[in-house]
Amino acid sequence: MDTIYQAHKNHGSITFAESECSDGMCCFTCVIPQNNRHIGLFKSLWKSGTGYSHVKLLVTSEGHKNELYDSCKFLDFAISKSSTDASLEMDLRCSIYKSRPRQCMGYPDKAGESLYERICGPCIFNEYTAPGAYKQLIYKREWNAFYAIRDSEEVIRSVFVHEGSLVAREALLKTKDVHLATLSVETEELDYILVPIPKRTQNILYSSEQHQPIATIRQAYHQWEEKIQRNLQNHYGSEWETRLKNAIEMEEKDVRKRCNEDTADNLEC
Numbered sequence: 001m002d003t004i005y006q007a008h009k010n011h012g013s014i015t016f017a018e019s020e021c022s023d024g025m026c027c028f029t030c031v032i033p034q035n036n037r038h039i040g041l042f043k044s045l046w047k048s049g050t051g052y053s054h055v056k057l058l059v060t061s062e063g064h065k066n067e068l069y070d071s072c073k074f075l076d077f078a079i080s081k082s083s084t085d086a087s088l089e090m091d092l093r094c095s096i097y098k099s100r101p102r103q104c105m106g107y108p109d110k111a112g113e114s115l116y117e118r119i120c121g122p123c124i125f126n127e128y129t130a131p132g133a134y135k136q137l138i139y140k141r142e143w144n145a146f147y148a149i150r151d152s153e154e155v156i157r158s159v160f161v162h163e164g165s166l167v168a169r170e171a172l173l174k175t176k177d178v179h180l181a182t183l184s185v186e187t188e189e190l191d192y193i194l195v196p197i198p199k200r201t202q203n204i205l206y207s208s209e210q211h212q213p214i215a216t217i218r219q220a221y222h223q224w225e226e227k228i229q230r231n232l233q234n235h236y237g238s239e240w241e242t243r244l245k246n247a248i249e250m251e252e253k254d255v256r257k258r259c260n261e262d263t264a265d266n267l268e269c
């Protein structure tokens, strides 16, 4: 059974390095098929990244079982002290970026494992940072995500840049919202440090003409109709269109209400 403990008194914060795709979430879930099949036999002999097998992606949502994802073999996970203040910075990078598989190069503009499965959709970080109404409709629940770093001296030394493992562990545990946890991994109970994944998108989210941040359900549906329709049909069967229409109406009503409240507040000022 998974157990989460309160960490020490919190001080600093942890965020992503100021560069596109520093969250690396798709390298745990969407791009990689089971057993890293996309890598191929030849590349599987190449050296692993620092995050591989030590850092997992944990997804939690109320009333549902925790989900734990392994990273791709080539994911590098690095934490360093920010150069500007006392906070920590995470950077997740592909260690074979120039030679990465074709499906990784195309993602998320061309998502899907093969030509026949190809279906373009928002990337996982885009969905993670999307408004709650979107997640409620598409996933039927809101969910949170954490990086789970194995609580061991060797692992902390391998992911922390420029710090000894004891100093690094202490810095991490003093960071806001970081928790210690024991997680069930296959047949074992293992200790992890849980780092909540920050939701800031600016400079982090990959965006292109096809891939824009999710602002509303209507906009996301317009952008990725085929993918979203498939999800809704899986969840709601023949009722999917009614559910979509109701969710859009509700979201737009809420926006109008908030705008009216803001206008009233400004008038009072």
Ligand code: SF4
Residues within 6 Å of the ligand: 020, 021, 022, 023, 024, 025, 026, 027, 107, 108, 123, 124, 125, 126, 204, 205, 206
């Ligand atoms: S922003 Fe999207 S495409 Fe970039 S690493 Fe994160 S999940 Fe992948």
Ligand code: SF4
Residues within 6 Å of the ligand: 026, 027, 031, 032, 072, 073, 074, 075, 076, 093, 094, 095, 096, 097, 100, 101, 104
């Ligand atoms: S090969 Fe690189 S880009 Fe592709 S899933 Fe692995 S770490 Fe991510």
